[in-house]
Amino acid sequence: MYAIEVLVAMLISWKDYLTRKFMKPPVGTVVGLAFTAEQVLCSVLRQKDGNVFWEVDASFSHHSWTKSLADFVKQHKLQGAPCYFALTAHWYKMHNIDRPDVADAEVFNAIKWPLQELTSQSADLIYDYADLPANVGGQKKLLVVALARQEVEKLSRAIFDAELELASVSIEEFATVELTPLRQDAIITLVQEHGEEVVLNIVKNRTLYFSRRLKGFENIGTFSEVELDMGIIDSLCVQIQRSMDYFESQLRQAPVKELLLKLDTQFTDFVSQKISTAMGIPCRSFTPNIECGDKLNFKMASFSCLGASYSHFVKQQSETADIAPKRHAEEQREVSH
Template sequence: MEKSFIDRFAFWQQKMFPINIGVYVCTDKLWVYAPAQDTKIEQWQSFELKSENWSAGFSAVAKSFPNAQLQLILASGLYQLLLTDKPNVDVAELPQALLWSVKDMVTLPVPQIHLDYFEPPLASNKINVVVVDKAKLISMVQAIHEQNLQLIGISIEELATTNLFDDNQARLVVSHNPGQELLLTVVKQGQLYMQRRVRGFTHLDKALAEELAYGMADNLSLEIQRSMDYFESQLRQDPVSSIELLTDGAVDVLATLISENFNQSVNVIDKSCVGARMAQLAFAECSRGAE
């Protein structure tokens, strides 16, 4: 039934304003963080994602957060991050030049490549290039818009870690999304100074304390040391002030074991789980984008 004439002018009714939420997009799940608002406390929710059915996934998000504005962080399985020489061309020509620079580094045919890039904070002839499947990205964005959700922006795991701290200290962050390769980053002053993926730790979150003590923690310490050596010798930076662990599982045991190998403090980043924390870091990108 149509609303009555007077109902259309019910100015006393509360208006619903869209909220910003952070979404961590994994291959099998959407993790969502929503800040506290009015009478609602901050929320972390996860939504199942089957066979990258974006319509069903974001439909579930829209039911809990109607008309929301989304900032996405893509999990590593949804993109490739490449370091390549920076072409000597004008800024306007850079995307096309980078396309031909990276085409042989990826398995996607050129017409299926969508790319973006960001430069290291230190002067260099290198540039970081993010490559995604264009068709997959379009399908995701269309699914968001079909649910009357708004897309603020899309970022990646490596850049998400720069939202963990807001001081001038250089910190080495060890982050691990269950089932994925380990990610080591060094962040300082909200910028990404270095990043590398390390194989062999796919199931770090499932490792028992005994497994960590008998080799795994020492192997991880070796990879941490390699990253620290690169940061100091190749990038000519002072040593990192701390090592920060963002991983699920027996992380407190892992921190204790790793701390035996370094002078720096080894800290466990506060979280309920990695997926939820990454969604919160996605939300933090909203504020930074508005600066």
Template sequence: MTLSSVVHRFSRWFTRRDNTSPVCLEVRPDGIAWTRASAAAGVQAGFVECLPAKRQEALRTLVSDRSWEGAPAVIVLPIDQYQVFQVERPEGIEDNELADALKWKLKDFLDFSPAEAVSDVFPFPEDASRGRGPLVNVVAARKSLVQELITLVEEADLELECIDIAELALRNLASRMANSERGVALVHLRERYGQMVVCRGDTLYLSRRLDVSHEELRDAGRQENAVQSLALEIQRSMDYFESQLGQVPPATIRLVARDSVLPLTSMLSSYVAANIETVAWSEFGLEQELDSRCVPAWGAGLVAEEHA
């Protein structure tokens, strides 16, 4: 598979070519998160710890041990591997030319040349533009990073089917929760940061990085400040959703955290106007709690899981 056939159309990659359930991977600095769903085995997920220099060996071993040779694969980019911008959609440009045309508008915002970027677009909700004209979300990532991930997958004897991004993977998860007219807010806490998305149905309205680490939340000396900082970022995101996007915010925020023992729901509830609830994995038909490190990979696979 050539680079040009993969990197120019993120949005088209969400359409599966067949009913074969893909292997979904998120490649991280500390390892590789993976999930795969099937009618026979249900949802399988895991995390392989490895240094970047050992990724290829680790993925090859995983593929061999699970007999995945030749299987379709989906790569999920974490939010620190790409950027998303809201850009006014110009008139007279065809959909298939939009991504390449708009990436040059980002030259003052990227820390690398647009010539070294791969890009695509996904819709921005019309009812949130607030009179600014039609907008689109433009995704930009370094071409060298994308090519490295393509090579990693192909040399492990997997067939790359698409590349997804973290907020759209979380959108897939949020869209399957009890979804009222006010939508769903989902917070996913990772080791070094968190991510919040607000969706209504299949439409992503808002995505925010939350700058708080698992270590800060666990440390007794820093915990109170970390919880207050996290709550403030969450509340600001909800306020932005209401004041700048003109939407009624969800009444409940769903939380996925690595440490289920830490009473974060009650700790955050003191500072956030909305209710805070942890995600119940049983509502997705899972018998066991999903490793939070695998959530984006699993979310990316939910599109295909409907057909598995």
């Protein structure tokens, strides 16, 4: 987060940056952006009375999105609102690498060299990593994401020019995790942006344990129920079962308890019912804990976009949960005195 802010501050004057930084934002309002292969998607979430509402949805073409976003922000009076953006797979590379045997504070610098061996030596990259909570045979692995510095600079500059506050940069694998229910049991989510690969995540306690992309389903939205039932759903079941087997046998985790689907097809409920019957596991449409505004529904939504912006409220909930026990302890001490 700090590194991103410094990068953006370098692109504009510090005076301009600080002016934007301390601009009074609209209360409880967050802007989410998702950069897909085809377009730039935008969603506006607002918190009211403890609930989160999805109020506005928009899409911009790549060739004019910077101006369109600036106009959109002015139209909806969003100046100063925190902006969270997520990238789809066309923008980055993901690698699993061995965790260096160094102190935690030194991990970031230590992974630079193995990462260079996996990518172009000449590429100027920005990278980040996440520790995986479960590993095969106790061998610690890192999930490392790398993307071109030039692209991040362009996106960051456009967001600040639109008078939004850049809060976070994410990728779709992690953005969609933010939308999952907070529960101990493992769940599988299958999420697909329009015309793209299916992202299969296995999640527990809103933490990513395993992720892979399912190729060959990019055109699933063009098939009828009859066509889906002629082998496509069976192929999905095979890929799901392989992921479950790996999760249970290799990562030594308890079985998955539920499947949540958000696929690029109008027949998601039909697919869910077929998968549930075939695999003997509850399967349903993926419905985040967000209230939809007029003429909006989750079937049309970009979950990368919604997840990126919803992470703002997830973080708030987490911070509140951390503060509550401390406050209770302080109250108990006051009573005892």
